[in-house]
Amino acid sequence: MLTDTGRGRTDAVKFALRCVAWSLGLFGLLRSSWIQSHLLLPMTQAQADIATGAFGASSLPVEVTLACSGADALALCLASVLAYPAIWRMRLAGSAGGLALILSLNTLRIGTLGRVAASPSWFSALHVYVWPAVLMLAIAGYVFAWMRLADSREAPADNAFAVGCFSTNRSLSPIATARLAPQPTRRFVVFTAAFLLLFAAASPLYLESTAVLAVAGFIARAAAATLGAVGISAHATANVLSTPRGSFLVTQECISTPLIPVYLAGICAYAATWRRLVLGVLATAPLFIALGILRLLVVALPDAVMPSPIFLVHAFYQLLLGAVVVFLAARWRHGGRAAPRHALAGVIVGVLFIYLLGPFYTRVVASPAGLPPDDPQGAIALLPAFQIGLYLALWVAAFAAVGWRRFVAGLVMLELTQTAALLALHAFANHPGLATHVRDVRGWAVAGPLLIVAAVVNVARPRR
Numbered sequence: 001m002l003t004d005t006g007r008g009r010t011d012a013v014k015f016a017l018r019c020v021a022w023s024l025g026l027f028g029l030l031r032s033s034w035i036q037s038h039l040l041l042p043m044t045q046a047q048a049d050i051a052t053g054a055f056g057a058s059s060l061p062v063e064v065t066l067a068c069s070g071a072d073a074l075a076l077c078l079a080s081v082l083a084y085p086a087i088w089r090m091r092l093a094g095s096a097g098g099l100a101l102i103l104s105l106n107t108l109r110i111g112t113l114g115r116v117a118a119s120p121s122w123f124s125a126l127h128v129y130v131w132p133a134v135l136m137l138a139i140a141g142y143v144f145a146w147m148r149l150a151d152s153r154e155a156p157a158d159n160a161f162a163v164g165c166f167s168t169n170r171s172l173s174p175i176a177t178a179r180l181a182p183q184p185t186r187r188f189v190v191f192t193a194a195f196l197l198l199f200a201a202a203s204p205l206y207l208e209s210t211a212v213l214a215v216a217g218f219i220a221r222a223a224a225a226t227l228g229a230v231g232i233s234a235h236a237t238a239n240v241l242s243t244p245r246g247s248f249l250v251t252q253e254c255i256s257t258p259l260i261p262v263y264l265a266g267i268c269a270y271a272a273t274w275r276r277l278v279l280g281v282l283a284t285a286p287l288f289i290a291l292g293i294l295r296l297l298v299v300a301l302p303d304a305v306m307p308s309p310i311f312l313v314h315a316f317y318q319l320l321l322g323a324v325v326v327f328l329a330a331r332w333r334h335g336g337r338a339a340p341r342h343a344l345a346g347v348i349v350g351v352l353f354i355y356l357l358g359p360f361y362t363r364v365v366a367s368p369a370g371l372p373p374d375d376p377q378g379a380i381a382l383l384p385a386f387q388i389g390l391y392l393a394l395w396v397a398a399f400a401a402v403g404w405r406r407f408v409a410g411l412v413m414l415e416l417t418q419t420a421a422l423l424a425l426h427a428f429a430n431h432p433g434l435a436t437h438v439r440d441v442r443g444w445a446v447a448g449p450l451l452i453v454a455a456v457v458n459v460a461r462p463r464r
Helices: 006-030 033-055 071-083 088-115 120-154 174-180 184-201 203-207 210-229 259-270 274-282 284-300 309-334 339-366 379-402 404-429 438-457
Strands: 235-237 240-243 246-249
Touching (some): 006 033, 033 088, 071 184, 088 120, 339 379, 379 438
């Protein structure tokens, strides 16, 4: 399999940062009052008029508001296209095509919802489940197809060849192939960014899904059966697991982890054949159901190991993702055989910091404003110590050769972002309309150190 060059890694990091920046910028722009009143509202009304002309008047009054504009879907699509490292002519053309696609689909959405307004069940199904899924899949398909077209247009005509996940041209020299074909790490960054954006956009679907709730109930029952098999009294009622150490409610949020889009991105980026790709995708559900069961089994840990198992239950996926990130960084830097040793050393250093110095460090960082009061799962309280622990683990596992100056610079940057984040969270706690989702806190806990390490390391010339 092809490997990344130093430039390829730099380009991948730049794309990831650009994608985040474009997303935040477009979301903020489209939520500004002037844009909403002078652009989005007239555009939405125009779509409603077109839908009425094409499908006829609604059988019942349906209010078409800014929530029907498709602005969030448009921001996600345009951010992915504009951040991709293609020539600007291709980016502008891709943005125009994405705009036309989303406006067309949204007009069709408004029209169909108007036609079924008299049937509450049909209206709810189309509005809450069907159309969000259609928009999500359409955007993903369009963005990936455009990326493939942009790559093929930039490859020289006399050396053109398929640039899909699995196709290579053996007649080309290895140097030419490495230059023209998309690199695995670059593909992984592209897929991860796109899948995470879609995962966030689709959250209303899976967080309210009765099917996902049924899976949560199955996980609770399976965990109860497993605990019972080893002699621990446990039973499950619906989606509640009851044990001698307390009862644990398993909801859609508990099993909808950001690890799922990261896993799918890895499968799409690194599967060597279509058969492996299909098997990897099909393994998603059983794999994460098994992880969900394992997550609940930590309630069986003795008090000497974990006095409060609810903390580990809530933080399970965050800790697991941190460990996976450290291992992948070690494998990227040191290769397959040496990776486990370096990854283990990094994890040990990170865990020791969190366990021994974490409480003291959290008090120091949180002293300017204090921790926000609304933190039932302890995600915010864990954030400062976990981020420093992950930063140390990444540095020990993969980036010690970069030098202590850049290590200190990154550490200072991370501490500043933590203080700013805690101040922002404290301000949000006083405004109910700006409440932060615990999933976002846990996602930033991992993303923050990764972005800072990537920024600091790529200032230096890549070293091996």
